[in-house]
Amino acid sequence: xKKFAYEFFLLGLICVVLAIAAFLDPLFLSSDVQIELxxxxxxLGLLTLGMTLIIITAGIDLSVGSAMGLCSVSxxxxxxxxxxxxxxxxxxxxxxxxxxxxxxxxVAFIKVHPLLVTLATYGMYRGFAEGLQSAxxxxxxxxxxxxxxxxxxxxxxxxxxxxxxxxxxxxxLGRTATGRGLYAIGHNEEAARFSGIPIAKLKFWIYTYTxxxxxxxxxxxxxxxxxxxxxxxxxxxxxxxAVVIGGTSIYxxxxxxxxxxxxVLLIHETRQFVDWYWQRSELTLIVIxxxxxxxxxxxxxxxxxxxxxx
Amino acid sequence: xxxxxxxxxxxxxxxxxxxxxxxxxKVCLNILPGEVHGLCGENGAGxxxxxxxxxxxxxxxxxxxxxxxxxxxxxxxxxxxxxxIAVIHQESTAFLxxxxxxxxxxxxEIKKYGWLNRRAMERQALAVMHRLDxxxxxxxxxxxFSIAQRQMVEMARACxxxxxxxxxxxxxxxxxxxxxxxxxxxxxQLRESGVSVLYVSHRLEEIxxxxxxxxxxxxxxxxxxxxxDQLDRNQLIGQMVGREINALTRREEHAGQTDExxxxxxxxxxxxxxxxxxxxxRAGEILGIGGLVGAGRSEVARAIFGADRYDQGxxxxxxxxxxxxxxxxxxxxxxxxxxxxxxxxxxxxxMSVSENLSLTILTEITRHRLIHHGHETAxxxxxxxxxxxxxxxxxxxxxxxxxxxxxxxxxxKWLAIKPKFLILDExxxxxxxxxxxxxxxxxxxLTEAGMATLIMTSDLPELLTLSDRIQxxxxxxxxxxxxxxxxxxxxxxRLAFPRSEAQLT
Numbered sequence: 001x002k003k004f005a006y007e008f009f010l011l012g013l014i015c016v017v018l019a020i021a022a023f024l025d026p027l028f029l030s031s032d033v034q035i036e037l038x039x040x041x042x043x044l045g046l047l048t049l050g051m052t053l054i055i056i057t058a059g060i061d062l063s064v065g066s067a068m069g070l071c072s073v074s075x076x077x078x079x080x081x082x083x084x085x086x087x088x089x090x091x092x093x094x095x096x097x098x099x100x101x102x103x104x105x106x107v108a109f110i111k112v113h114p115l116l117v118t119l120a121t122y123g124m125y126r127g128f129a130e131g132l133q134s135a136x137x138x139x140x141x142x143x144x145x146x147x148x149x150x151x152x153x154x155x156x157x158x159x160x161x162x163x164x165x166x167x168x169x170x171x172x173l174g175r176t177a178t179g180r181g182l183y184a185i186g187h188n189e190e191a192a193r194f195s196g197i198p199i200a201k202l203k204f205w206i207y208t209y210t211x212x213x214x215x216x217x218x219x220x221x222x223x224x225x226x227x228x229x230x231x232x233x234x235x236x237x238x239x240x241x242a243v244v245i246g247g248t249s250i251y252x253x254x255x256x257x258x259x260x261x262x263x264v265l266l267i268h269e270t271r272q273f274v275d276w277y278w279q280r281s282e283l284t285l286i287v288i289x290x291x292x293x294x295x296x297x298x299x300x301x302x303x304x305x306x307x308x309x310x
Numbered sequence: 311x312x313x314x315x316x317x318x319x320x321x322x323x324x325x326x327x328x329x330x331x332x333x334x335x336k337v338c339l340n341i342l343p344g345e346v347h348g349l350c351g352e353n354g355a356g357x358x359x360x361x362x363x364x365x366x367x368x369x370x371x372x373x374x375x376x377x378x379x380x381x382x383x384x385x386x387x388x389x390x391x392x393x394x395i396a397v398i399h400q401e402s403t404a405f406l407x408x409x410x411x412x413x414x415x416x417x418x419e420i421k422k423y424g425w426l427n428r429r430a431m432e433r434q435a436l437a438v439m440h441r442l443d444x445x446x447x448x449x450x451x452x453x454x455f456s457i458a459q460r461q462m463v464e465m466a467r468a469c470x471x472x473x474x475x476x477x478x479x480x481x482x483x484x485x486x487x488x489x490x491x492x493x494x495x496x497x498x499q500l501r502e503s504g505v506s507v508l509y510v511s512h513r514l515e516e517i518x519x520x521x522x523x524x525x526x527x528x529x530x531x532x533x534x535x536x537x538x539d540q541l542d543r544n545q546l547i548g549q550m551v552g553r554e555i556n557a558l559t560r561r562e563e564h565a566g567q568t569d570e571x572x573x574x575x576x577x578x579x580x581x582x583x584x585x586x587x588x589x590x591x592r593a594g595e596i597l598g599i600g601g602l603v604g605a606g607r608s609e610v611a612r613a614i615f616g617a618d619r620y621d622q623g624x625x626x627x628x629x630x631x632x633x634x635x636x637x638x639x640x641x642x643x644x645x646x647x648x649x650x651x652x653x654x655x656x657x658x659x660x661m662s663v664s665e666n667l668s669l670t671i672l673t674e675i676t677r678h679r680l681i682h683h684g685h686e687t688a689x690x691x692x693x694x695x696x697x698x699x700x701x702x703x704x705x706x707x708x709x710x711x712x713x714x715x716x717x718x719x720x721x722x723k724w725l726a727i728k729p730k731f732l733i734l735d736e737x738x739x740x741x742x743x744x745x746x747x748x749x750x751x752x753x754x755x756l757t758e759a760g761m762a763t764l765i766m767t768s769d770l771p772e773l774l775t776l777s778d779r780i781q782x783x784x785x786x787x788x789x790x791x792x793x794x795x796x797x798x799x800x801x802x803x804r805l806a807f808p809r810s811e812a813q814l815t
Contacts, residue, residue, distance in 0.1 A: 177681060196641040
């Protein structure tokens with residue numbers, strides 16, 4: 001059980017947040033409110049799956065929120081043109097794939113630092129999204145019934161996909177050669193290269209996968225609200241915070257999907273409660289930022305290894 | 311200098327354990343003023359822990375350390391410094407972009423009215439270099455110095471701080487023979503000026519040349535402290551391993567050697583690194599490549615393995631041409647490489663022994679797309695037994711192993727792919743005597759079973775005892791070939807030095 005000590009610590013932290021929430025307003029914990037608010041968790045959850053893989057390789061993707069905005073706009077354009085739901089979905093996912101593949105190529109093949117690559121595309125993708133929107137519809141596009149059905153219908157495809165992808169990503173990381181390779185890259189890229197791990201291929205793949213997830217997240221967001229260039233604004237803060245709070249080391253090599261899920265839960269409950277109780281979004285940003293720093297410090301104090309042994 | 315004088319440092323009953331493993335147990339030792347005291351032992355014998363205790367990085371659980379009769383508080387770096395104890399580590403801790411003077415005075419700059427007094431610092435720097443009898447340019451950034459020169463800077467820095475005991479941890483591990491000679495001269499110079507030196511080395515020749523007394527450690531215990539003139543090489547090795555081991559013997563007959571060409575390298579050229587490199591390695595043969603540090607051996611090894619690109623030439627394995635600059639293609643073709651730097655290229659230190667060993671055979675142990683733990687464990691156990699890796703269990707971090715065992719793991723992960731052609735770049739650097747013998751035995755065994763082996767090494771006895779054929783590199787070219795059975799150290803060194811310098815010696 002020692003292996004999962006940090007996960008238990010997170011579970012405790014979530015209980016603390018929920019206890020504070022219950023103390024301030026017991027209504028927050030009622031199932032109605034929780035179900036109502038849960039619709040927000042899917043986008044965050046989807047993006048953290050890819051981000052966990054990226055951060056494990058000691059990389060980062062700052063552009064996830066912007067990529068999601070760009071996907072949302074391309075979905076909006078298709079819906080505006082009354083294209084069939086299938087085509088809309090494909091266009092949205094293809095946009096995400098392309099955005100991710102651009103990040104991936106620059107990081108993996110041209111070997112530019114991921115922080116620089118994704119900082120640049122963070123600006124570019126949001127710019128494209130806004131430009132495209134103002135040049136065409138010039139306003140958010142309401143989701144078509146077909147798209148809405150994917151998220152809120154009897155067969156909520158996005159939620160089902162999220163569950164499946166979570167399981168798949170967890171197995172990939174924990175039990176496959178690919179997962180081993182990702183950890184190896186994160187710990188020591190040079191030694192991984194000397195062991196014949198296909199570094200460029202793996203890196204390209206994880207950024208592209210994260211782009212695809214941004215496409216899925218855009219469908220979820222657009223269905224609940226509307227297709228807009230605003231989609232995913234400052235979401236990268238929550239995504240990276242959830243992954244790091246979930247125990248993934250920003251220096252690479254360490255992290256698990258189980259931890260990430262708990263991180264998502266912690267961020268989600270905190271954000272929702274602050275939003276719901278005080279109804280001030282600026283406060284949420286401060287609280288999430290503080291939580292991130294506290295979690296990192298907590299991790300250091302509680303789980304730091306004895307420096308003597310090294 | 312009076313050798314009968316009172317000890318400078320007295321260590322009494324020092325013990326230290328790490329998580330149940332006794333790293334040092336009741337060690338008593340004294341160091342006399344102006345003495346070079348050798349410290350020998352296999353990796354993991356307790357030398358590093360003793361150094362850390364002396365340097366105040368680690369505090370021992372029991373015992374006392376006294377300097378000039380005054381007790382030293384445990385685990386206090388500042389107290390150690392104040393007592394005049396300085397450590398020079400294997401890897402230099404200098405600031406590469408600062409010049410020599412800045413490096414010498416880093417953290418204790420001489421100031422005048424709050425400004426740096428560069429002139430005073432230069433004066434003191436010159437004085438200290440004069441004392442050590444070295445000439446180095448004061449204004450050159452350290453980056454442009456060789457590793458040997460950087461170590462001289464470290465020694466000068468220690469002298470500047472009125473150091474009374476200088477601890478040197480394998481200072482010559484990455485130096486060439488000539489640089490080593492200069493460094494040894496410097497240590498003698500220090501001794502003349504009354505500084506005591508605690509000198510840790512695996513190189514017995516250095517110990518014999520330099521030290522007044524030698525202390526041998528084994529399994530955390532002090533075996534003996536003996537004046538050097540009462541000890542011969544075999545006795546010293548015997549103290550270290552706890553049994554007499556036969557010194558390495560040369561390969562007498564070329565057992566298992568065939569005419570089948572495994573690897574053929576023709577006209578390999580890489581701008582600025584090496585040129586005109588052509589050789590063949592046959593199945594069952596060990597080709598040794600000697601030469602000075604910086605002669606381009608590692609670069610050739612890296613190019614063959616696909617870690618670096620090269621400009622011209624061709625590499626063929628079993629007659630098939632090898633794709634340039636792709637490690638995966640090289641591995642596919644049956645090439646394995648034990649790289650020069652095991653901590654950064656050979657191993658992933660924070661990963662377990664097991665994960666390190668299976669890193670090269672991930673596809674082989676995958677069933678239905680998942681890593682099969684049964685297969686993984688079986689393979690890992692097999693490798694650990696075969697290489698006699700000393701680790702509590704396979705789940706231990708590779709970082710926690712001693713240098714020799716780490717190197718066995720690196721070798722093991724490559725044996726796992728059953729290589730046709732094995733390249734070894736400095737395979738026993740910083741490895742203890744017993745592990746070294748074990749590694750040599752394995753290399754021979756595998757080669758006799760039909761593998762082709764290419765070994766690059768600065769360790770002359772290793773080069774001479776292992777190789778069937780020897781090629782010597784000098785300044786990026788092959789300077790000559792020798793027969794492994796008859797070559798001598800002198801012959802190798804004569805080829806290794808550039809022409810102009812060879813005339814001087």
